[in-house]
Amino acid sequence: MVTSEIVPTREDLNVTRLVIAVHGIGSQFRYATVQAVARRFAAYCRAPITQPLGVFHPAKLITSPASPELGAYLFNPPVAYAKDFVGFGFAEVFWADIPERAADTKNTTEESKAWAQTLVERVRALDQSGTGGSSNLIDYKKASAVVEVMISTIKVLENLLFIAKKAGLFEFNLGQLLTDFLGDVQIVADFKDYGGDIFERFAVTMRHLVRRMPNVEKIYIIAHSEGTVV
Numbered sequence: 722m723v724t725s726e727i728v729p730t731r732e733d734l735n736v737t738r739l740v741i742a743v744h745g746i747g748s749q750f751r752y753a754t755v756q757a758v759a760r761r762f763a764a765y766c767r768a769p770i771t772q773p774l775g776v777f778h779p780a781k782l783i784t785s786p787a788s789p790e791l792g793a794y795l796f797n798p799p800v801a802y803a804k805d806f807v808g809f810g811f812a813e814v815f816w817a818d819i820p821e822r823a824a825d826t827k828n829t830t831e832e833s834k835a836w837a838q839t840l841v842e843r844v845r846a847l848d849q850s851g852t853g854g855s856s857n858l859i860d861y862k863k864a865s866a867v868v869e870v871m872i873s874t875i876k877v878l879e880n881l882l883f884i885a886k887k888a889g890l891f892e893f894n895l896g897q898l899l900t901d902f903l904g905d906v907q908i909v910a911d912f913k914d915y916g917g918d919i920f921e922r923f924a925v926t927m928r929h930l931v932r933r934m935p936n937v938e939k940i941y942i943i944a945h946s947e948g949t950v951v
Contacts, residue, residue, distance in 0.1 A: 733933050734934070736810030738937065742945075754948075768799050810934065830908065
């Protein structure tokens with residue numbers, strides 16, 4: 722059932738401490754990050770790690786595309802740990818679908834090697850704006866050379882992988898891997914439209930979770946990689 726209303730369930734009302742997981746860059750499965758976090762809590766409590774991915778999916782979703790996540794998995798700690806972990810719920814802010822939309826256009830994010838070339842000059846500009854002149858702490862000429870070598874290495878690897886594919890040895894899409902990972906960084910760091918959608922997703926999801934679980938007293942955010950920036 723799909724609904725636009727946020728109606729707390731009995732489990733939602735029992736959540737007093739909410740753990741929210743925020744995933745990092747790259748291809749992601751919805752709720753896989755919060756599943757991993759919950760399993761670490763369960764392992765600490767010496768509880769069986771039996772939570773399949775499906776149990777983290779809420780019974781009802783909202784129609785807003787800005788925040789598909791709603792509800793939390795209520796942790797049931799063993800008696801020995803009940804005092805410390807009773808009332809813990811686990812939820813997730815999922816944003817991987819937003820950079821995926823940008824990647825699907827095939828014409829939005831900058832080619833990874835070209836984008837890498839802009840990084841050194843941007844850092845140099847920030848350095849000069851803060852000190853009135855270039856700092857002696859960073860060798861920008863050397864840094865630029867290192868980036869160029871990295872780019873050249875990627876080009877060589879792409880050529881070798883192309884030859885391996887033509888020879889029928891194996892196929893590995895390095896360019897797509899770079900797009901999946903560095904593309905996410907570009908989206909968050911540089912794109913006001915897609916990046917703004919990600920930040921809005923986080924804010925809206927948080928608001929919906931708090932409305933859904935009105936008895937929450939504390940919120941803990943566990944973020945990984947680019948999720949920390951988000």
